[in-house]
Amino acid sequence: MDRRDFLKTTATAAVLAGPAVIGARGANDKINIGWIGVGTRGNAGIDWLKKAAPDTVTITAICDTFQGYLARGKDRVQTIWGNTPATYNNYHDLLADRSIDAVFIMTPEHLHHDMAIAALRAGKHVYLEKPLAHTIEEGFDIVREWKKSGKIVQVGTQNRSSSLYKKAKEMVKQGMIGDVHFVRAFWYRNSTDDNPAWRYVIPPDANEQNTDWPKFLGPAPQRAWDPHRYYQWRLYWDYSGGISTDLLVHQTDIVNFMLDRTVPLACMASGGIYRWTGAGDDRDTPDTFSAIYEYSGKLQINYSSYFGNDQYGYGEQLCGNEGTLEVMNRMDLYFTPQLLGGKAPDRVKARQLVHLNGPKDFGERDGAINHFRNWVEAIRGNEQVIASPEVGQQAAISGHMATLSFKNNKKILWDEQGQKYQFV
Ligand SMILES: NC(=O)c1ccc[n+]([C@@H]2O[C@H](COP(=O)([O-])OP(=O)(O)OC[C@H]3O[C@@H](n4cnc5c(N)ncnc54)[C@H](O)[C@@H]3O)[C@@H](O)[C@H]2O)c1
Numbered sequence: 001m002d003r004r005d006f007l008k009t010t011a012t013a014a015v016l017a018g019p020a021v022i023g024a025r026g027a028n029d030k031i032n033i034g035w036i037g038v039g040t041r042g043n044a045g046i047d048w049l050k051k052a053a054p055d056t057v058t059i060t061a062i063c064d065t066f067q068g069y070l071a072r073g074k075d076r077v078q079t080i081w082g083n084t085p086a087t088y089n090n091y092h093d094l095l096a097d098r099s100i101d102a103v104f105i106m107t108p109e110h111l112h113h114d115m116a117i118a119a120l121r122a123g124k125h126v127y128l129e130k131p132l133a134h135t136i137e138e139g140f141d142i143v144r145e146w147k148k149s150g151k152i153v154q155v156g157t158q159n160r161s162s163s164l165y166k167k168a169k170e171m172v173k174q175g176m177i178g179d180v181h182f183v184r185a186f187w188y189r190n191s192t193d194d195n196p197a198w199r200y201v202i203p204p205d206a207n208e209q210n211t212d213w214p215k216f217l218g219p220a221p222q223r224a225w226d227p228h229r230y231y232q233w234r235l236y237w238d239y240s241g242g243i244s245t246d247l248l249v250h251q252t253d254i255v256n257f258m259l260d261r262t263v264p265l266a267c268m269a270s271g272g273i274y275r276w277t278g279a280g281d282d283r284d285t286p287d288t289f290s291a292i293y294e295y296s297g298k299l300q301i302n303y304s305s306y307f308g309n310d311q312y313g314y315g316e317q318l319c320g321n322e323g324t325l326e327v328m329n330r331m332d333l334y335f336t337p338q339l340l341g342g343k344a345p346d347r348v349k350a351r352q353l354v355h356l357n358g359p360k361d362f363g364e365r366d367g368a369i370n371h372f373r374n375w376v377e378a379i380r381g382n383e384q385v386i387a388s389p390e391v392g393q394q395a396a397i398s399g400h401m402a403t404l405s406f407k408n409n410k411k412i413l414w415d416e417q418g419q420k421y422q423f424v
Contacts, residue, residue: 030056030057031056031376031379032057032061033059034059034063034094034095034100034103035059035061035062035104036062036063036094036103036104037063037105037107037129038062038063038064038072038106039066039069041156042069042104043069043076045106045368046059046076048368048372050081051369052373052376053373053376056376056380057102057376058083059077059081059083059085060083060085060086060097061085061088061097061100062077062086062087063087063088063089063090063093065211065212065215066203066212066230067211068203073087089215090215091118100124101124101379102152103124103125104126104127105119105127105128106129108233108239109133109233109241109245110240111218112128112131112132112138113138113142114218116128116133116142116153117142117145120142120148120153123149124151125375125379126154127154127156127372128153128154128155128156128389128392130156130245130249130396131246131249131400132395132396134239135400136396136397136420136421139392139397142393143393152375153385153388154371154385154386155387155388155389155391156371157249157253157254158368159250159257159330159366160253160254160371160387161367161370161371161374161386162330162370164330164331164356164358164364165254167333168325168327168333169258171325171335171354172258172320175322176320176325176335176351177319177321177335178322178338178348180259180321181298181299182300182302183255183316183317184301184315184317185252185255185301185316185317186251186304186305186314187248187313188304188305188307188313188314189306190308191307198232198285199228199235200232201231202232203231207225213225220238220239234246234285235283235284236283237284241403243271243285243289243305244269244291244402244403245396245399245400247305248305248399249398249399252301253392253394253395254327256391256394256395261299262394262416263394263397263398263414264293264294264295264301265294265296266411266412266413267293267294267398267402267405267414268291268405269290269403269406270406271289271406272286273286273288274287275287275308276307287307288307288308289305291303291406313329314329314330321338322344322348322351323335323336323337323338323351330358330367331357331358332356333354333356333357334354334355335351335353335355336353337349337353397414401421404421405423408423410424
């Protein structure tokens with residue numbers, strides 16, 4: 001049995017038999033991590049992983065198609081972790097390294113499917129950024145492959161690992177806000193005219209060769225080199241669902257978590273490119289977007305996002321008949337009882353206002369570090385992941401339904417039995 005098979009066996013045995021089995025592993029049996037995609041999220045994650053699991057993992061390899069980010073990632077691993085990782089431009093080569101136990105996949109949305117499937121087939125545990133995949137069908141492929149593989153997969157909807165949201169879920173369960181039939185969720189942003197939304201900086205030295213354009217395109221339609229598409233992929237349907245799969249999925253996911261829901265029954269979405277209409281801006285994805293969802297148990301989610309005013313920031317507001325629970329900017333939780341002008345029942349009047357702040361009360365800025373830790377501990381056989389591919393797919397379905405409704409200008413229904421959608 002080589003080291004990797006040993007890790008594999010102990011992890012599986014631990015899930016079956018409980019954490020004690022893990023004690024058999026030597027202190028030096030660190031989990032070897034390969035990191036695919038060290039752009040914005042990946043680069044930040046190298047640091048967070050050090051906080052999440054300083055002693056149980058090593059980043060032994062990184063992969064990125066842009067040479068500039070690959071060099072930056074290597075430097076960062078050396079600085080933060082103190083070792084020099086192997087570097088790859090082709091993720092298949094990284095996956096072929098049998099000493100790698102687990103991979104982060106932090107690449108654009110349209111690449112998630114092929115990379116996750118290949119990683120699972122190569123026998124790796126996977127941390128896969130949200131959205132699970134670029135389409136509903138691709139998401140189901142990943143769920144199926146994961147079930148076959150027996151590997152530990154965490155989807156990057158990290159709000160589930162945030163203590164604030166866990167607290168909110170607990171308060172809902174305790175009955176603090178009574179029945180909940182209506183939720184408002186939103187993400188608003190703004191920026192100066194010379195800094196359009198999602199037009200991230202293109203490194204001045206980037207070119208067709210040092211970004212390996214064909215590898216970026218992957219399964220997407222072929223087209224000529226375009227640095228806007230490479231670095232600002234969220235603006236184009238070929239690589240992203242825009243607001244629906246980039247932002248909204250985080251929020252429907254966490255409402256699912258707090259209110260014990262899974263997939264919507266129906267969605268109607270509307271929006272357009274209203275704010276960032278400058279000459280030469282060829283974006284596809286809306287900057288103004290609303291989606292109304294119906295869920296089982298008579299629940300409506302009213303979602304909106306706009307990139308031209310950030311007054312109200314980011315939030316999920318659970319509007320219960322007896323009180324409101326809000327998590328704002330993933331930082332602050334507020335509970336306010338519904339007093340009904342003094343006519344509320346005494347048990348409701350007795351409920352005190354609550355304000356909890358992530359950094360102050362839990363020492364957390366958001367759930368990302370806990371989410372990494374949860375994945376590592378699940379690989380070590382000590383915990384279960386909180387965002388499995390099934391859960392990630394439920395969130396992704398809500399996002400894809402919004403995109404499909406918007407693009408087709410129709411209401412869309414989800415058939416849970418048949419696992420498919422239809423328009424009405
Ligand atoms: N969970 C969160 O809160 C959160 C926040 C931001 C981003 N994300 C997710 O993380 C993922 C990456 O987003 P980002 O903002 O870091 O994007 P990014 O464009 O900054 O980074 C993507 C990286 O992938 C690299 N890449 C492209 N094609 C590749 C290929 N074929 N092989 C290897 N590397 C390749 C790019 O060079 C780039 O470095 C997305 O799925 C995004 O939705 C999640």
